[in-house]
Amino acid sequence: MKVRQISERKAINDVASTTANATLSHVATKLGALKIGCLVVLDAQGGLCGILSERDIVRAVGEQGSGCLDQPVSSVMTRNVMTCTPDDSAASILERMSAGRFRHMPVMEGDTVISLVSIGDMVKAKIEELEQDNEAMETMIRSGVA
Ligand code: AMP
Numbered sequence: 001m002k003v004r005q006i007s008e009r010k011a012i013n014d015v016a017s018t019t020a021n022a023t024l025s026h027v028a029t030k031l032g033a034l035k036i037g038c039l040v041v042l043d044a045q046g047g048l049c050g051i052l053s054e055r056d057i058v059r060a061v062g063e064q065g066s067g068c069l070d071q072p073v074s075s076v077m078t079r080n081v082m083t084c085t086p087d088d089s090a091a092s093i094l095e096r097m098s099a100g101r102f103r104h105m106p107v108m109e110g111d112t113v114i115s116l117v118s119i120g121d122m123v124k125a126k127i128e129e130l131e132q133d134n135e136a137m138e139t140m141i142r143s144g145v146a
Contacts, residue, residue, distance in 0.1 A: 003093055004086035006125045007107045007115035015106075015116050017042045018073055020049060024057050025069035031057075038104040040113050041077050048106060048113050050077035083108045084117075094122050 018027050018039045027039060031054055041050035056076045060068040068075075083106045084093050093105055097119050107115040 001090040001125060001129055002086065003084055003088045003090060003107055003117060006090060006117055006121050007086060009121075010115050015040060015113055017113075018052065019043075020074035020077065021072050023069065024060065024071055024073065024076065027052060027073055028054075028057055028069065038116065038118070040081075040106050040116060041073055042113070047111055048081060048083070048108070050074070050079050051081045051104065051106065052077040053102070053104060078102075081106060083113075085109070086114070090122050090125060093117065094119070094126075097122075 016030070016034055016036055016039050018030065018041055020041055020043070030039065031037065037055075038051065038053040040048055041052055043049045050073070052073050056078070057069075060071070060076045082096060082100060082102070084096075085108055097103060097105060103119040105117055106113045107117060
């Protein structure tokens, strides 16, 4: 299975983003309202300049207290973002996510972020694939093909 099959289920304008100068408080509100765990950080030209997950906010609050919520996203975001393309295999993405211990990956077309896949999306797609294989096998067995 390719990342394309997973990311195509999400509309392009579903990629939730923020900017480096937004406050952590603003981002926490946005994550809560959208019921998601991660935002891509885009620069003025729409280019990817970082990623910020709920974990970054929790870590900052744990280390510095709630006063850090007035700080900008740039103070805690991860700048070295691992990305993938629609043609990457889902298996390779899962491997990179578990090796890097993160759960989100922007999907790029050139310099443009076209989607953001989460480990939850990948696991859900994998389970659906296994269920389809299972059903196909059951049908074959019932019809005496196997
Ligand atoms: P997550 O497990 O995705 O909530 O994120 C855990 C940590 O990894 C946080 O510090 C994120 O900023 C960072 N992170 C999340 N996704 C990526 C990614 N694709 N590339 C690099 N770092 C990431």
